[in-house]
Amino acid sequence: MSSAKPFARSACAVANSLDIVGDKWTLLVVRDLLHGKNTYGELADSPEHIPTNILAERLKRLEAAGIVVGTPYQERPVRYAYTLTPKGKALGDVLLAFVRWGKQHIPGTMVMGQGTAAKTAATPRTRKTRAK
Amino acid sequence: MSSAKPFARSACAVANSLDIVGDKWTLLVVRDLLHGKNTYGELADSPEHIPTNILAERLKRLEAAGIVVGTPYQERPVRYAYTLTPKGKALGDVLLAFVRWGKQHIPGTMVMGQGTAAKTAATPRTRKTRAK
DNA sequence: CCATAAACTTGCAAAATGCAAGTTACTTGA
DNA sequence: TCAAGTAACTTGCATTTTGCAAGTTTATGG
Numbered sequence: 001m002s003s004a005k006p007f008a009r010s011a012c013a014v015a016n017s018l019d020i021v022g023d024k025w026t027l028l029v030v031r032d033l034l035h036g037k038n039t040y041g042e043l044a045d046s047p048e049h050i051p052t053n054i055l056a057e058r059l060k061r062l063e064a065a066g067i068v069v070g071t072p073y074q075e076r077p078v079r080y081a082y083t084l085t086p087k088g089k090a091l092g093d094v095l096l097a098f099v100r101w102g103k104q105h106i107p108g109t110m111v112m113g114q115g116t117a118a119k120t121a122a123t124p125r126t127r128k129t130r131a132k
Numbered sequence: 133m134s135s136a137k138p139f140a141r142s143a144c145a146v147a148n149s150l151d152i153v154g155d156k157w158t159l160l161v162v163r164d165l166l167h168g169k170n171t172y173g174e175l176a177d178s179p180e181h182i183p184t185n186i187l188a189e190r191l192k193r194l195e196a197a198g199i200v201v202g203t204p205y206q207e208r209p210v211r212y213a214y215t216l217t218p219k220g221k222a223l224g225d226v227l228l229a230f231v232r233w234g235k236q237h238i239p240g241t242m243v244m245g246q247g248t249a250a251k252t253a254a255t256p257r258t259r260k261t262r263a264k
Numbered sequence: 265c266c267a268t269a270a271a272c273t274t275g276c277a278a279a280a281t282g283c284a285a286g287t288t289a290c291t292t293g294a
Numbered sequence: 295t296c297a298a299g300t301a302a303c304t305t306g307c308a309t310t311t312t313g314c315a316a317g318t319t320t321a322t323g324g
Contacts, residue, residue: 010179013234013241022156047142097229102145109145209320
């Protein structure tokens with residue numbers, strides 16, 4: 001029997017997915033790669049302005065996870081173009097689910113690069129919170 | 133025109149979704165609520181063992197975000213039963229996308245509560261991408 | 265009266281994040 | 295030749311978030 005703990009937290013597919021892409025930045029990098037960006041500079045220039053040290057670390061982690069591959073597009077100095085593997089491209093479905101949820105439930109949000117004509121969530125009137 | 137900055141990072145639906153649920157724990161809480169758990173204790177007992185201070189903080193944030201509502205199920209001491217709002221239930225699609233991705237791409241993961249018979253990702257034998 | 269329990273809260277230590285500045289290895293224009 | 299620019303990182307450090315353990319509050323059962 002295998003006694004070694006195979007998973008960090010549990011065998012749940014959601015938990016293990018979150019161990020890879022469960023933070024504020026990783027899926028934004030994947031989003032940009034899906035949109036055709038592929039150099040460090042292009043990724044760093046996105047509207048959310050990811051800190052450069054975080055970007056570098058995330059690219060390493062995504063590469064280690066088999067989601068991204070970096071292929072040199074020039075020698076001297078060597079520069080890498082980052083692209084998604086099939087595993088990475090498959091995250092498109094997750095991104096799509098987030099887009100749909102965000103557009104329906106977070107007023108004003110939209111899919112970048114589609115202008116204001118895109119359907120967004122209506123601003124709710126009131127919302128009350130329980131008193132302490 | 134509105135001059136106040138409406139979004140923390142950008143107007144992207146993905147970025148704003150991640151500002152709410154983009155961490156290692158939040159979607160696991162939502163997963164459990166979708167699976168019918170609703171007390172603090174039930175949520176704390178999940179296999180991932182969320183630290184109790186994190187659980188308390190996440191429940192507050194989810195309530196503030198309109199994803200969860202806490203209704204008292206007893207007074208003295210007052211205890212809350214947490215349930216998902218429609219906005220919260222709608223995250224089921226995101227969870228489902230994560231489940232599909234995890235099962236296909238993270239070997240050994242599965243949907244909790246479905247036993248080992250559930251389809252999981254094959255340990256990468258040499259498998260070529262099948263024709264669709 | 266005492267042990268147990270659920271639901272939080274508090275106190276840190278450790279890790280992750282974010283900002284700015286520095287470094288490396290070139291390319292380009294004067 | 296030499297200064298300036300540029301892409302891609304790296305480093306330092308202050309702030310924030312996480313995680314573990316222990317404590318608190320209100321109540322119940324023996």
